[in-house]
Amino acid sequence: MSKADLIVGLQWGDEGKGKIVDHMAQTHDYVCRFAGGHNAGHTIVIGDKKYALHLIPSGVLNPKAKNVVGNGVVLSPVDFIKEMQQFDNLEGRLFLSDKAHMLLPYHALIDQAKERMKGDKAIGTTGKGIGPAYGDKVARVGHRLGELLDPAKMTEKIVSFFEMNKPLFDAMGVDAPIEADLLAELEGYKKILEPFICDTTQLMWKIMDEEKKILLEGAQGTMLDIDHGTYPYVTSSSTVSAGACAGLGLNPKDIGKVTGIAKAYCTRVGNGPFPSEDFGAEGDKLRENGHEFGTTTGRPRRCGWFDAVAMRHAVRVNGVDQVALMKLDVLDGFEEVKVCVAYEVDGKEVNYVPYDLEDATAIYKSFPGWDKTEGVRAFDELPETAKSYIEALEAMIGTKMGIISTSPEREDTIIR
Numbered sequence: 001m002s003k004a005d006l007i008v009g010l011q012w013g014d015e016g017k018g019k020i021v022d023h024m025a026q027t028h029d030y031v032c033r034f035a036g037g038h039n040a041g042h043t044i045v046i047g048d049k050k051y052a053l054h055l056i057p058s059g060v061l062n063p064k065a066k067n068v069v070g071n072g073v074v075l076s077p078v079d080f081i082k083e084m085q086q087f088d089n090l091e092g093r094l095f096l097s098d099k100a101h102m103l104l105p106y107h108a109l110i111d112q113a114k115e116r117m118k119g120d121k122a123i124g125t126t127g128k129g130i131g132p133a134y135g136d137k138v139a140r141v142g143h144r145l146g147e148l149l150d151p152a153k154m155t156e157k158i159v160s161f162f163e164m165n166k167p168l169f170d171a172m173g174v175d176a177p178i179e180a181d182l183l184a185e186l187e188g189y190k191k192i193l194e195p196f197i198c199d200t201t202q203l204m205w206k207i208m209d210e211e212k213k214i215l216l217e218g219a220q221g222t223m224l225d226i227d228h229g230t231y232p233y234v235t236s237s238s239t240v241s242a243g244a245c246a247g248l249g250l251n252p253k254d255i256g257k258v259t260g261i262a263k264a265y266c267t268r269v270g271n272g273p274f275p276s277e278d279f280g281a282e283g284d285k286l287r288e289n290g291h292e293f294g295t296t297t298g299r300p301r302r303c304g305w306f307d308a309v310a311m312r313h314a315v316r317v318n319g320v321d322q323v324a325l326m327k328l329d330v331l332d333g334f335e336e337v338k339v340c341v342a343y344e345v346d347g348k349e350v351n352y353v354p355y356d357l358e359d360a361t362a363i364y365k366s367f368p369g370w371d372k373t374e375g376v377r378a379f380d381e382l383p384e385t386a387k388s389y390i391e392a393l394e395a396m397i398g399t400k401m402g403i404i405s406t407s408p409e410r411e412d413t414i415i416r
């Protein structure tokens with residue numbers, strides 16, 4: 001029986017997971033998403049073409065790889081159908097779990113209304129409806145994809161749920177779906193999605209028994225994890241390694257090599273603590289050099305320095321075997337590069353992630369910068385100071401950086 005290789009984000013998302021999944025998909029038979037929804041935005045650059053994927057696994061660009069969307073994902077039929085239109089011949093190479101929960105248009109309205117109500121305490125969500133869709137799942141009032149196969153029954157359930165909760169929805173300004181429109185809408189989704197819906201747990205077991213090469217694609221990042229991130233400024237799913245098992249019907253023994261994806265610096269979109277954020281000119285330079293604007297919402301990303309304390313936390317939580325260090329080239333031209341090596345909390349130095357990261361102030365160490373790493377494809381060809389920076393990071397987090405990325409291009413990737 002084969003073991004599945006796993007890709008997870010180690011920071012606050014947008015680490016460059018899409019590029020590495022696409023790179024690894026060349027040598028894998030299946031790419032499987034296990035969590036999140038269309039809050040994710042995974043960018044893949046091949047030659048002069050750029051793709052932004054939100055729900056379809058990043059294996060789709062490799063014609064040989066098959067793609068699975070697991071039960072841990074929340075799937076918006078309308079957005080999924082839009083994304084499917086970019087690709088031909090998906091039948092036979094795309095499988096959607098009948099147990100994945102549907103994210104429906106009212107979830108987005110609830111998400112946006114709740115954010116408005118929170119005012120300056122808003123999470124800064126993507127507004128796509130992720131929290132309400134997972135909320136309904138956990139409250140046991142959600143709708144699984146399998147339900148779509150009987151649209152009349154599903155319509156009845158949604159309408160009666162809305163009737164029961166009418167005062168609440170009225171107060172939030174969320175309109176109840178009209179029965180006739182809803183039925184027509186669900187029938188439309190069914191017509192397109194039915195050929196792809198199946199029991200993906202059975203499929204996963206079968207392909208593992210057949211010794212297929214399987215890659216599991218995480219979304220978001222460890223610091224956005226519902227349990228291990230900076231709660232409540234997190235997303236609503238289990239973004240870490242353990243989530244890959246629950247989100248696909250695997251057991252821990254099914255997991256093979258875990259590759260954690262991390263930028264050579266740090267970014268975050270949305271609100272919440274970020275101790276190594278740089279509010280000055282250097283933060284602006286990171287944003288400019290790294291084109292740090294959200295793939296999903298277009299929002300400027302907050303930028304700062306590599307946080308070795310949060311990284312150690314992420315490496316341990318995920319059982320990372322190797323780190324892929326992304327966007328090293330974005331640090332090109334900096335005279336000095338900083339790393340957060342510890343936090344100060346209540347006047348004391350700590351080297352772990354405290355209960356509330358808001359209370360932590362970054363303690364930095366500086367490293368000499370370098371001119372150019374962009375496009376370099378061999379470790380030995382990197383400038384000496386860049387090599388020393390990488391080796392210092394490896395020592396701080398106790399993990400090898402087996403992959404180093406020096407541009408968005410598939411081939412600008414150092415494998416050590």
Ligand code: GDP
Nearest residue numbers: 014015016017018041042043327405406407408
């Ligand atoms: P994901 O959500 O983790 O898949 O990451 P995103 O796609 O949201 O953001 C990463 C961005 O960085 C994308 O625009 C990638 O094309 C780009 N990128 C990935 N690797 C590199 C790299 O090594 N250098 C540079 N300059 N850009 C990169």
Ligand code: IMO
Nearest residue numbers: 013014039040041125126219220234235269270
């Ligand atoms: P990928 O897969 C970066 C952030 C949002 C917000 C918080 C909660 O591309 O790395 P949500 O809409 O999930 O309820 O928002 O999580 N967030 C992401 N940030 N990359 C992502 O995905 C993200 N998905 C959600 O900005 O702070």
Ligand code: MG
Nearest residue numbers: 014041042295
């Ligand atoms: Mg992204």
